[in-house]
Amino acid sequence: MTNTLTMTVNGASVTRDVPANTLLVHFLRDSLRLTGTHVGCDTTQCGACTVHLDGSAVKSCTTLAMTCEGSDVTTIEGLASGDTLHPMQEAFRANHGLQCGFCTPGFVMSAIKIVERLGSGFDDTALREELEGNICRCTGYHNIMKSIRAGAEAMTSKQKTSPDNGAE
Amino acid sequence: MIKFGIGQSLARVEDARLLRGLGRFTDDIAPPRSVQMYVLRSPHAHAEIGGIDFRAARAMPGVHTILTGEDAAADDLGGFPSMVPSTAPGGGPNFTPPFAIIAHGKARYAGQPVAIVVADTLEQAKDAAEAIIVDYEPLPAVASLADADAPGAPLVWNECPDNLDALATFGDKGVVDAAFEKAASTHSVEVRISRVSANPMESRTALGEWNEAEERYELTGGMQSPHMLRAQLAECVFKIPPNKIRVRAFDVGGGFGMKGVPHPEPALVLWAARKVRRPVRWTSERSEAFLSDCHSRDHTSRCELALDSGARILALRFFARANLGAYLSLAGLHCAQGNIGHLSGVYTTPAIYAEVRSYFTHTVPIGPYRGAGRPEAITVLERAIDAAAFDLRMDPAELRRRNLIGPDQMPYDTGFQFTYDSGNYPVSQTKAEEAAGWANFEERRLESLRRGKLRGIGMGHIVEIAAGMNDEMGAIDVEADGSVTISTGFHNHGQGQETTMRQLVSEFLGVPPDRIKYRDSDTDVQPFGFGSAGSRAAAVGGALFKAISEKIIEKGKVIAAIMLDTSAEEIDFVDGTFTARSTNRTATLAEVAALAHQPMGLPQGMEGGLSHKQMFRPKGPTFPNGCHICEVEIDPETGRSEILGYWVCEDVGRSINPMIVAGQMHGGVVQGLGQAMGEFIEYDEEGQLLTGSFMDYQMPRALDMPQITTISNNVPSPNNPLGIKGAGESGTVGAMPAGLNAVCNALQPLGIRHFDMPATPWRVWQAIQHAGGIEALHKAAHETA
Ligand code: FES
Ligand code: FES
Numbered sequence: 001m002t003n004t005l006t007m008t009v010n011g012a013s014v015t016r017d018v019p020a021n022t023l024l025v026h027f028l029r030d031s032l033r034l035t036g037t038h039v040g041c042d043t044t045q046c047g048a049c050t051v052h053l054d055g056s057a058v059k060s061c062t063t064l065a066m067t068c069e070g071s072d073v074t075t076i077e078g079l080a081s082g083d084t085l086h087p088m089q090e091a092f093r094a095n096h097g098l099q100c101g102f103c104t105p106g107f108v109m110s111a112i113k114i115v116e117r118l119g120s121g122f123d124d125t126a127l128r129e130e131l132e133g134n135i136c137r138c139t140g141y142h143n144i145m146k147s148i149r150a151g152a153e154a155m156t157s158k159q160k161t162s163p164d165n166g167a168e
Numbered sequence: 169m170i171k172f173g174i175g176q177s178l179a180r181v182e183d184a185r186l187l188r189g190l191g192r193f194t195d196d197i198a199p200p201r202s203v204q205m206y207v208l209r210s211p212h213a214h215a216e217i218g219g220i221d222f223r224a225a226r227a228m229p230g231v232h233t234i235l236t237g238e239d240a241a242a243d244d245l246g247g248f249p250s251m252v253p254s255t256a257p258g259g260g261p262n263f264t265p266p267f268a269i270i271a272h273g274k275a276r277y278a279g280q281p282v283a284i285v286v287a288d289t290l291e292q293a294k295d296a297a298e299a300i301i302v303d304y305e306p307l308p309a310v311a312s313l314a315d316a317d318a319p320g321a322p323l324v325w326n327e328c329p330d331n332l333d334a335l336a337t338f339g340d341k342g343v344v345d346a347a348f349e350k351a352a353s354t355h356s357v358e359v360r361i362s363r364v365s366a367n368p369m370e371s372r373t374a375l376g377e378w379n380e381a382e383e384r385y386e387l388t389g390g391m392q393s394p395h396m397l398r399a400q401l402a403e404c405v406f407k408i409p410p411n412k413i414r415v416r417a418f419d420v421g422g423g424f425g426m427k428g429v430p431h432p433e434p435a436l437v438l439w440a441a442r443k444v445r446r447p448v449r450w451t452s453e454r455s456e457a458f459l460s461d462c463h464s465r466d467h468t469s470r471c472e473l474a475l476d477s478g479a480r481i482l483a484l485r486f487f488a489r490a491n492l493g494a495y496l497s498l499a500g501l502h503c504a505q506g507n508i509g510h511l512s513g514v515y516t517t518p519a520i521y522a523e524v525r526s527y528f529t530h531t532v533p534i535g536p537y538r539g540a541g542r543p544e545a546i547t548v549l550e551r552a553i554d555a556a557a558f559d560l561r562m563d564p565a566e567l568r569r570r571n572l573i574g575p576d577q578m579p580y581d582t583g584f585q586f587t588y589d590s591g592n593y594p595v596s597q598t599k600a601e602e603a604a605g606w607a608n609f610e611e612r613r614l615e616s617l618r619r620g621k622l623r624g625i626g627m628g629h630i631v632e633i634a635a636g637m638n639d640e641m642g643a644i645d646v647e648a649d650g651s652v653t654i655s656t657g658f659h660n661h662g663q664g665q666e667t668t669m670r671q672l673v674s675e676f677l678g679v680p681p682d683r684i685k686y687r688d689s690d691t692d693v694q695p696f697g698f699g700s701a702g703s704r705a706a707a708v709g710g711a712l713f714k715a716i717s718e719k720i721i722e723k724g725k726v727i728a729a730i731m732l733d734t735s736a737e738e739i740d741f742v743d744g745t746f747t748a749r750s751t752n753r754t755a756t757l758a759e760v761a762a763l764a765h766q767p768m769g770l771p772q773g774m775e776g777g778l779s780h781k782q783m784f785r786p787k788g789p790t791f792p793n794g795c796h797i798c799e800v801e802i803d804p805e806t807g808r809s810e811i812l813g814y815w816v817c818e819d820v821g822r823s824i825n826p827m828i829v830a831g832q833m834h835g836g837v838v839q840g841l842g843q844a845m846g847e848f849i850e851y852d853e854e855g856q857l858l859t860g861s862f863m864d865y866q867m868p869r870a871l872d873m874p875q876i877t878t879i880s881n882n883v884p885s886p887n888n889p890l891g892i893k894g895a896g897e898s899g900t901v902g903a904m905p906a907g908l909n910a911v912c913n914a915l916q917p918l919g920i921r922h923f924d925m926p927a928t929p930w931r932v933w934q935a936i937q938h939a940g941g942i943e944a945l946h947k948a949a950h951e952t953a
Contacts, residue, residue: 038421093184100370140837141838
């Protein structure tokens with residue numbers, strides 16, 4: 001049984017026929033071939049699959065694609081504008097916030113929404129708590145913390161100077 | 169040009185694609201006409217397989233083929249061998265059953281492949297697998313190391329009585345026993361190193377293709393060593409020449425040793441691809457990974473120390489039992505006994521005797537995981553030191569200091585297995601102690617005690633072998649415009665080799681980084697290599713690329729001499745430019761490369777081109793070392809430990825990229841702490857896996873882990889021309905004992921001398937209850953107040 005599904009992904013409207021039980025992550029990876037969103041587990045624990053769905057960070061491995069009809073989805077591929085990385089991506093690069101890079105799309109997507117909710121004034125414990133849903137096996141989190149802090153500074157200072165920058 | 173050479177903390181080249189979601193992990197690749205493989209796995213730890221009826225399944229929609237162990241036997245497919253020979257208990261070689269790619273007649277661990285289904289979609293393959301009827305006759309299983317040789321324990325292999333595969337002894341027992349006779353004090357501790365799973369975030373994955381035109385197999389997968397896997401697939405599984413298989417890897421989402429070991433599925437996708445004449449994809453789901461990835465550690469031992477009256481170590485005795493799982497993986501025995509030399513630690517220990525018994529059980533085979541035997545041996549040693557300090561009521565840091573090998577003793581022959589290259593252990597310990605505030609710890613302990621909390625501090629002072637596998641092959645291909653492409657048998661799976669290898673070549677040849685292409689490991693590019701494992705790529709790669717660069721420069725000087733009208737001896741090469749000595753006549757590498765590619769302009773008989781490929785072997789292995797300190801606070805009401813701080817003063821020799829080294833240290837430390845504090849794999853008595861998902865298996869998360877302070881005390885290694893030691897594993901090797909010692913130290917006021925990992929709240933709480941609970945703590949607080 002397939003159904004027709006339409007949503008906006010990274011700013012472009014897409015329509016595909018998909019089986020009703022398709023998960024959003026598989027819709028993105030297999031139907032749209034946007035393979036930057038990863039699958040790291042089968043119990044909604046790791047956050048490698050995190051995307052933005054109508055303004056919130058969600059785990060696309062636990063979201064049915066059909067529930068996203070008409071929604072606005074941003075994936076890791078949709079963050080940079082041309083050659084310019086999103087400030088959060090740039091912060092991960094500058095602070096060695098990634099090693100193998102497999103968890104990274106999920107962390108970057110989560111981090112952006114954390115900063116949008118909390119600004120840059122969060123303390124370490126709050127940030128570590130916020131990252132509860134993302135697992136990284138390589139970095140020991142030390143440089144991820146550093147990266148998100150730097151990304152938060154960059155996002156919030158950019159917002160102050162030009163209001164429509166820094167977010168998607 | 170901004171210099172892009174050795175010693176700079178440059179941002180990584182590979183990050184640009186990884187951060188945009190443009191990495192190329194194996195599961196991202198979906199060739200046209202590709203189909204999916206699903207592996208039907210044994211639900212029993214031990215069972216006779218009577219027959220497999222897949223007629224109904226075979227007829228289901230989308231199914232291309234179903235293959236079983238019987239088909240594999242008919243096609244004469246073999247299994248993977250062990251690379252470590254050992255001794256059977258009665259002498260002679262140990263029994264070495266190859267790691268089967270699919271069960272035939274008998275299943276020996278829960279999760280062992282029993283059949284594969286290849287279908288258009290994964291859902292179709294799974295549906296069909298449900299329709300397969302396997303006639304299992306379940307048999308009693310032995311699922312734990314403790315029960316492996318219990319009287320009447322079921323045998324994993326009839327050829328192997330008591331399930332005891334190997335009994336290896338090291339050192340002179342007579343000498344050690346005599347030292348124990350004369351000791352002023354002896355101290356013994358029993359330590360269990362829990363079983364864990366490497367769990368790289370990208371689980372194992374493989375894409376198999378049959379290239380009809382070239383009549384050969386092509387494998388793409390998440391792996392650490394394409395060449396080693398190819399050698400084994402060719403020689404042991406398919407029994408064909410290695411050039412009939414191409415193996416390559418692109419982006420790999422972590423490996424940690426586990427992905428260095430051949431597993432069944434890469435063989436299965438190739439086998440299936442040839443059968444169905446289509447590309448076959450397989451990616452492990454996480455619950456499948458828990459069942460089928462080689463697990464690690466799983467080791468119990470008793471360690472005894474003999475000390476003189478000045479608390480100096482006279483001798484050490486070590487008796488260990490190691491779990492191998494149901495088969496010998498490539499490196500299973502290596503983990504059990506191959507790194508036993510680490511019992512020497514950073515101390516002068518005149519005599520060591522070790523006995524290691526390795527057992528089969530009905531569990532997935534044991535493979536390497538960050539350290540592969542190093543953290544096992546070192547953790548036991550470092551626990552023994554702390555236990556001795558407990559017995560003697562001595563500061564464990566002081567006990568260590570009295571026994572440290574001095575910098576003036578380097579290079580130091582431990583008299584056991586290793587000769588350490590260089591290092592200044594006492595300075596590392598002093599720096600770590602200062603950073604951690606070791607001297608004032610008792611004040612902090614009291615302050616916590618006043619709040620009803622147990623505070624502990626632990627040290628792990630460690631040294632580990634790196635670059636033990638010395639040989640590697642590499643190539644620098646120089647184009648006619650002087651740009652270069654570099655390749656090796658290493659494979660990057662997060663360590664930043666795309667950046668560090670460029671830094672090396674940029675330093676040696678003066679080529680700017682944007683003119684250097686780094687090639688992913690591909691057995692078609694070069695025929696040999698050992699891969700990335702054992703903290704080797706920086707040390708071996710540094711020496712290798714230096715040697716290759718020197719060959720290129722040597723030839724370049726001959727060509728430059730022609731251009732500059734002098735002799736090769738009169739040419740200097742600095743920063744990418746050849747200069748005729750004492751003149752201003754120069755030729756760039758690009759100009760020399762251009763002439764090198766016009767053989768008409770070269771003297772008769774001279775070979776054109778500047779590219780060079782070779783194997784290289786540096787002088788010896790290296791010994792990264794460091795002093796780790798961890799501080800924890802335990803809430804006795806809940807048993808929960810909070811890690812308050814972590815400090816490490818490390819010696820990685822010369823570092824190519826200090827930022828990347830620090831990153832390796834952070835990641836390694838957290839993997840060590842993860843095991844000490846929470847991770848463990850558990851099977852029930854029937855061999856059913858109890859910890860099969862991230863819901864049951866406690867991966868370290870951001871909230872559980874501390875900020876990590878890294879301090880350097882680097883002493884270059886004399887064993888390779890750049891002085892690099894390596895950084896991949898030492899974080900884990902140090903953090904396991906430091907974390908565990910901190911927990912034990914926190915529990916010490918309750919009279920607890922030793923506590924086994926993992927320090928989960930439940931286990932810690934239980935230990936506190938056994939020791940008298942909160943009342944005992946209040947009493948202790950009263951006494952110390
Ligand atoms: S893949 Fe979605 S949480 Fe792990
Ligand atoms: S960078 Fe490898 S899992 Fe996070």
